[in-house]
Amino acid sequence: MITTEAPARTTHGSKALPLCWLAVTPGAAWALVRLAGLERGPLVQAVAFTPYVAAWSLVPVVLALALRRRWPAAVAAVVALALLGTVAPRAIASGQPAAGGPELRLLTANLLKGSADARTLVGLVRRHRVDVLAVQEFTPEASAALDREGLAELLPHRQLNPEVGTTGSGLYARWPLAGGGFRRNVGFQFTQAYATVAAPGAPPVRVESAHPAAPYGVEVVDEWFTDLRAQPRATPDGPVSILAGDFNATLDHAPLRALLASGYVDAADAAGAGLRGTWGPYDGDPIPPVTIDHVLVDRRIAVRSVSVHPVPGSDHRAVLAELRLPAA
Numbered sequence: 582m583i584t585t586e587a588p589a590r591t592t593h594g595s596k597a598l599p600l601c602w603l604a605v606t607p608g609a610a611w612a613l614v615r616l617a618g619l620e621r622g623p624l625v626q627a628v629a630f631t632p633y634v635a636a637w638s639l640v641p642v643v644l645a646l647a648l649r650r651r652w653p654a655a656v657a658a659v660v661a662l663a664l665l666g667t668v669a670p671r672a673i674a675s676g677q678p679a680a681g682g683p684e685l686r687l688l689t690a691n692l693l694k695g696s697a698d699a700r701t702l703v704g705l706v707r708r709h710r711v712d713v714l715a716v717q718e719f720t721p722e723a724s725a726a727l728d729r730e731g732l733a734e735l736l737p738h739r740q741l742n743p744e745v746g747t748t749g750s751g752l753y754a755r756w757p758l759a760g761g762g763f764r765r766n767v768g769f770q771f772t773q774a775y776a777t778v779a780a781p782g783a784p785p786v787r788v789e790s791a792h793p794a795a796p797y798g799v800e801v802v803d804e805w806f807t808d809l810r811a812q813p814r815a816t817p818d819g820p821v822s823i824l825a826g827d828f829n830a831t832l833d834h835a836p837l838r839a840l841l842a843s844g845y846v847d848a849a850d851a852a853g854a855g856l857r858g859t860w861g862p863y864d865g866d867p868i869p870p871v872t873i874d875h876v877l878v879d880r881r882i883a884v885r886s887v888s889v890h891p892v893p894g895s896d897h898r899a900v901l902a903e904l905r906l907p908a909a
Contacts, residue, residue: 601653604641608634608660616663618835625796625805629871631833632671632856635664671832671855680883682783682906687713687876689790689825690892690899694747695720697895703730705890709901711736712755713778715790715825717771719749727753740776750774750790750826756781766811768794768804773826783906784821789813791826791877805829809836815844815879821907824877827860827897831872845877848902851884859889859898876902 611627611634614620620628638661645654688711690702695718706714714736716723721743736753740761743749750763750772761776775789793808794801809830815822824845830837832847832855841847849855849872858870874897878884883905889898 597648598650598653601641601645601648601650601657604644605653605657605660608638608641608664609656612638612660612663615667615833618838620834622799622802625802625834628833629831629873630869631664631831632668633869635661635668638664667833668856671850672853674853675851677851677883677885677905678881678907680881680905681908683780684885685713685778685780685783685786685904685906686711686901687715687788687823687825687904688899688901689715689717689827689874689876691717691792691827691874691895691897692719692723692892693895693897694718695723695726695743695749697723698893699723699726699730699732701892702899703727703732703735705892705899705901706732706735711901712780713788714751714753715774715788716751716753717749717790717792717827718747719743719751720745721749723749724751740774742772742774744772748772750792752776752788752790754778754788759785760787766793766808768801768808771808777820780906782909784909786879786906787813787820787822789822789824789826791824791828791875793829795829806836809834809840812840814840815877817844817880821879821881823879823882825875825900825902827874829873837875841877844880846880846882846884848876848878848884848904849887849900852887852902854887854889857887857889859900860896862896874898874900876900878902878904881907 641657724743738754738758741751742763752774757779758776763772763774771792777785777787794804796805859874885903
């Protein structure tokens with residue numbers, strides 16, 4: 582009797598569909614967490630890398646199309662559009678209010694326990710004619726080093742709270758300051774110096790050096806939420822205000838978006854520079870840069886440009902925002 586074996590069943594088609602769904606699912610879950618503001622626990626750290634996931638989200642689209650799997654391709658396309666739609670606008674400058682007041686150049690820098698190079702920082706102030714400098718992790722040694730490099734002559738008005746370690750904060754200004762002080766956050770006890778700047782030709786502007794807790798581990802995520810929620814809200818019908826500093830959060834974190842919704846604009850986002858990383862880290866770890874240092878400005882302030890600058894000795898880059906204030 583002659584027998585014949587059934588032809589070997591091809592596995593290409595049977596494996597293609599699960600492979601496509603396997604590629605699509607992580608991006609879909611990420612998009613859900615990001616869009617719904619569901620970051621909790623370790624997801625808080627993960628969400629900071631949403632711009633990289635948004636770029637990767639195109640890969641499942643290409644894979645599903647190449648394997649001719651229609652439904653996975655459709656879902657992958659929706660996911661890619663959702664993620665890219667939240668991230669891509671940060672690279673595009675937006676329209677600005679018709680502010681008719683003076684220019685204000687604000688620089689913010691995390692000094693990493695005061696170890697940032699004072700000469701570089703003062704050089705940035707001098708070269709860019711900075712009007713207001715906000716510093717975090719500001720120590721007595723850093724304060725003395727900045728003055729040795731000539732900061733007192735450039736920015737003579739100040740509201741300082743230097744402390745040993747990471748909790749100090751400070752504001753320096755070209756113009757007089759009023760109503761100054763500092764407050765202490767709940768999380769890591771980071772302080773935030775604040776004062777009202779009297780720029781000629783503009784209404785008083787309240788500036789605060791922001792530094793909420795860092796979500797370095799699951800055990801401190803609650804403090805991170807608490808500190809971000811405690812940041813002073815904008816007052817769109819009242820005094821003009823600016824928050825500048827190390828927020829330990831990106832525009833993909835829901836608490837920071839809620840703060841913006843009170844009446845602030847992220848200056849880098851408005852200037853089309855919102856994807857420039859400000860924190861490495863630069864200690865050899867294979868972690869790509871993320872944007873956690875921000876200048877949040879009142880919506881009545883026009884943003885002209887934003888740039889980031891490395892400062893030796895710190896794991897953060899300084900952020901320089903060139904602004905135009907409303908007229909008095």
